[in-house]
Amino acid sequence: MFYFAISVFRFSNQEALMEEIFDGSFTQQEPISEIAISAALKVLRSGRLHRYNVIEGEVSETTLLEEEFARLIGSKYSLAVASGGYAMGCALRAIGVKAGDFVLSNAFTLAPVPGAIAGVGAQPIFVDTVDNLTIDLEDLELKIKSSSSKVLLLSHMRGHICDMDKLMAICNLHEIKVIEDCAHTMGASWAGIPSGRHGVIGCYSSQTYKHLNSGEGGLLVTDDDEIIARAIILSGSYMLYQQHRSIPDSAIFEEIKLQTPNISGRMDNLRAAILRPQLSDLSDRVFRWNERYKVIEEGLRNVPIIKIIERSENESYVGSSLQFEIPKTSGNQIELFLNGCMNRGVELKWFGASVPKAFTSKYDSWAYVEPQELANTDRILSGLIDMRLPLTFSLKDCQIIARIISSEAMKLSRV
Ligand SMILES: *Cc1c(COP(=O)(O)O)cnc(C)c1O
Numbered sequence: 001m002f003y004f005a006i007s008v009f010r011f012s013n014q015e016a017l018m019e020e021i022f023d024g025s026f027t028q029q030e031p032i033s034e035i036a037i038s039a040a041l042k043v044l045r046s047g048r049l050h051r052y053n054v055i056e057g058e059v060s061e062t063t064l065l066e067e068e069f070a071r072l073i074g075s076k077y078s079l080a081v082a083s084g085g086y087a088m089g090c091a092l093r094a095i096g097v098k099a100g101d102f103v104l105s106n107a108f109t110l111a112p113v114p115g116a117i118a119g120v121g122a123q124p125i126f127v128d129t130v131d132n133l134t135i136d137l138e139d140l141e142l143k144i145k146s147s148s149s150k151v152l153l154l155s156h157m158r159g160h161i162c163d164m165d166k167l168m169a170i171c172n173l174h175e176i177k178v179i180e181d182c183a184h185t186m187g188a189s190w191a192g193i194p195s196g197r198h199g200v201i202g203c204y205s206s207q208t209y210k211h212l213n214s215g216e217g218g219l220l221v222t223d224d225d226e227i228i229a230r231a232i233i234l235s236g237s238y239m240l241y242q243q244h245r246s247i248p249d250s251a252i253f254e255e256i257k258l259q260t261p262n263i264s265g266r267m268d269n270l271r272a273a274i275l276r277p278q279l280s281d282l283s284d285r286v287f288r289w290n291e292r293y294k295v296i297e298e299g300l301r302n303v304p305i306i307k308i309i310e311r312s313e314n315e316s317y318v319g320s321s322l323q324f325e326i327p328k329t330s331g332n333q334i335e336l337f338l339n340g341c342m343n344r345g346v347e348l349k350w351f352g353a354s355v356p357k358a359f360t361s362k363y364d365s366w367a368y369v370e371p372q373e374l375a376n377t378d379r380i381l382s383g384l385i386d387m388r389l390p391l392t393f394s395l396k397d398c399q400i401i402a403r404i405i406s407s408e409a410m411k412l413s414r415v
Helices: 002-010 034-046 061-073 084-094 110-119 137-146 164-173 225-234 250-256 270-299 331-343 374-381 395-413
Strands: 078-082 103-106 124-126 151-155 177-181 200-205 218-222 322-326 386-390
Touching: 002 177, 034 270, 061 084, 061 218, 061 270, 078 084, 078 225, 078 386, 084 151, 084 177, 084 218, 084 225, 103 110, 103 137, 103 164, 110 124, 110 151, 124 137, 137 164, 218 225, 225 250, 270 322, 270 395, 331 395
Parallel strands: 103 124, 103 151, 151 177, 177 200
Antiparallel strands: 078 218, 200 218, 322 386
């Protein structure tokens, strides 16, 4: 009865007693711009879609994309590849991870991360999670000491960045090489340093749901001469690597080119053509994502049952998705809440579900990995809710979404 009264009060300026419904799509990205479409048409009309298929004097779209991406992120080198997952596998191989090795990684991440480790025949060792959803640095140090691992594949999962200064101090002390998974942090930074520039390699994705959209695609960055040479050969450059504009001395290629397998995973010119105009829009997109993120975050901040994930002042993030916690609540209650939101058009995902759904799965659902126990990750994920924030949502849409989530959460607190 009490809830009913609040509901009437809240929506008194709307249609009497009708519960607000949202009709936008949580999976609808913005269209590809006309500039990008024209660039794509130019490639299609040329017929030269393969990145190494150039005519005299021509520099391929893929090569230009690499150059522009390296400039944007501030790295010496960049390589464009077929996907973010491929970039991570290529990075692991390029730094010498072999079958049977152990690779440290976040327990809170998505399936392509342990998948990249398994793809090179290595075993993930999961590191626990702290309350702000980043890697547990104490647990990291323990696991470095208790394992023979020399590599950390660090996932900036859902865009949450840990204290990178502390992390790098720990990893440097123990001579651990860091590969950064920046699928959710392209355009983000820690203390002014772009995400992907702390470790020896940074990996990015341009899959439709990430910060650039070419359907599929990936990029990696590094400053290391030998790593980029290996990565270029690995990605399937045959002996055409000289077409890359920014490459190390050819002596390095001479040394490694016949020792390094070709594991084809190139990007093509069509995707690169679509991506280049998007690169120049990235900072504008980041601004718009964060505007939307802040509207929803503000709308949820005072709901007693909801815990906002706090961000460090050093973190400049990209709010392309939003997470919040409903701590200490049973699974049944959370299912009720999710269904309540869903019935009003707000599609949320829950990391605590016992069976993986859509993109959301949990470390213990990757049954090909040795079973491991991570108490804090379990506790956090059992109440962790996840929401996409596509740029097709207006700020008004975000207000509606926040109101619906709040009102469904209020119902929950009264059950
Ligand atoms: C999407 C994603 C990747 C890999 O990207 P793909 O391009 O889809 O292979 C890697 N890590 C995380 C956390 C992701 O969400």
